[in-house]
Amino acid sequence: MPRTSRRDVILSAAVAAAALGLDKSLAIAAPARGQKTADPTRGFFRYAVGDAECTAVYDGIYEKTHDPAFFSNATVAETKRALADAGLTTAFVPIPISVFVVKLNGKLVLCDAGGGNQVQAFHPECVFVSGKTVANMRAAGIDPKRIDTVLISHFHPDHIFGLLEKNTNAPVFPNAEIIVPAAEYRWWTDPSLITRLPPGHRPLARRIQAVIPHWKNVLPVEGEDEVMPGIRFVNAPGHTPGHTAFHVSSGNQQLMISGDAAYVPALGAAHPRWHGVFDWDAVGAVASRRRLLDQVIADNMMICGSHFPWPGLGKIARDGSGYALTTVHST
Ligand SMILES: [Zn+2]
Numbered sequence: 001m002p003r004t005s006r007r008d009v010i011l012s013a014a015v016a017a018a019a020l021g022l023d024k025s026l027a028i029a030a031p032a033r034g035q036k037t038a039d040p041t042r043g044f045f046r047y048a049v050g051d052a053e054c055t056a057v058y059d060g061i062y063e064k065t066h067d068p069a070f071f072s073n074a075t076v077a078e079t080k081r082a083l084a085d086a087g088l089t090t091a092f093v094p095i096p097i098s099v100f101v102v103k104l105n106g107k108l109v110l111c112d113a114g115g116g117n118q119v120q121a122f123h124p125e126c127v128f129v130s131g132k133t134v135a136n137m138r139a140a141g142i143d144p145k146r147i148d149t150v151l152i153s154h155f156h157p158d159h160i161f162g163l164l165e166k167n168t169n170a171p172v173f174p175n176a177e178i179i180v181p182a183a184e185y186r187w188w189t190d191p192s193l194i195t196r197l198p199p200g201h202r203p204l205a206r207r208i209q210a211v212i213p214h215w216k217n218v219l220p221v222e223g224e225d226e227v228m229p230g231i232r233f234v235n236a237p238g239h240t241p242g243h244t245a246f247h248v249s250s251g252n253q254q255l256m257i258s259g260d261a262a263y264v265p266a267l268g269a270a271h272p273r274w275h276g277v278f279d280w281d282a283v284g285a286v287a288s289r290r291r292l293l294d295q296v297i298a299d300n301m302m303i304c305g306s307h308f309p310w311p312g313l314g315k316i317a318r319d320g321s322g323y324a325l326t327t328v329h330s331t
Pocket residue numbers: 156158159260306307
């Protein structure tokens with residue numbers, strides 16, 4: 001059920017991030033046992049993109065043990081060097097998870113939903129903490145019940161399990177319209193997919209197929225339509241078949257909400273040709289990554305991403321054969 005909507009979003013000048021008022025009285029829960037990375041002092045970070053009020057919301061972190069299969073064309077030593085180059089720990093791969101709330105043109109929009117405290121790491125030494133989104137949204141003064149729209153970049157667990165209540169699969173945002181890329185929806189809801197997936201990925205597809213097609217508030221959208229005034233889809237396939245970024249435009253400012261296109265920028269942006277095990281089509285992912293980052297640079301946009309260093313916001317520039325992210329630091 002694709003829908004047609006206005007397309008011609010004008011791409012124009014830069015976004016200047018500006019921290020708005022923040023409530024310092026709201027504390028964040030203690031780190032989970034085994035978690036080595038401290039949670040941010042405040043689990044939300046607010047900034048402006050034109051008239052849009054954007055809020056980065058911290059969902060958790062995946063502390064992944066090193067694994068030679070992580071990149072098919074980069075070694076663990078190269079991975080550690082890339083992390084060190086970015087000033088990150090090399091003891092494990094730090095993969096923070098953020099979601100983004102955009103308040104624009106009278107609508108409150110949640111971009112991806114985090115892991116809902118339901119994502120399991122395959123390796124017992126890995127730590128996977130997620131599901132802090134709702135508490136941190138409340139800390140930011142955002143009532144989850146008032147979310148009008150949820151945009152989903154792709155159907156990986158750290159992006160969609162936050163839509164589902166643990167155990168019951170009940171919708172966490174029952175009043176919101178959930179807009180998803182049609183290509184992603186078609187891929188994951190095809191019954192023949194289950195047997196084509198590696199066994200470890202089948203439970204995810206089964207859960208998606210058992211729940212998502214039965215929800216009345218899910219709207220698949222084709223192509224690069226404007227999904228609401230000021231926000232349009234941007235095709236970035238490869239990480240998954242329908243992986244999609246979100247472009248926010250207000251006044252003369254723009255923000256690219258890049259999903260997993262650049263993944264952890266110390267790895268994916270600095271070394272855009274690396275083929276990650278997390279990418280369904282690694283060659284396609286490289287092409288999408290370059291196209292998206294080149295567009296962000298050409299149009300002088302701000303960029304944020306689901307696994308960028310907290311608070312997930314920055315500027316990207318070319319750096320040798322790759323890209324370098326300069327992050328905006330939270331206070
Ligand atoms: Zn992800």
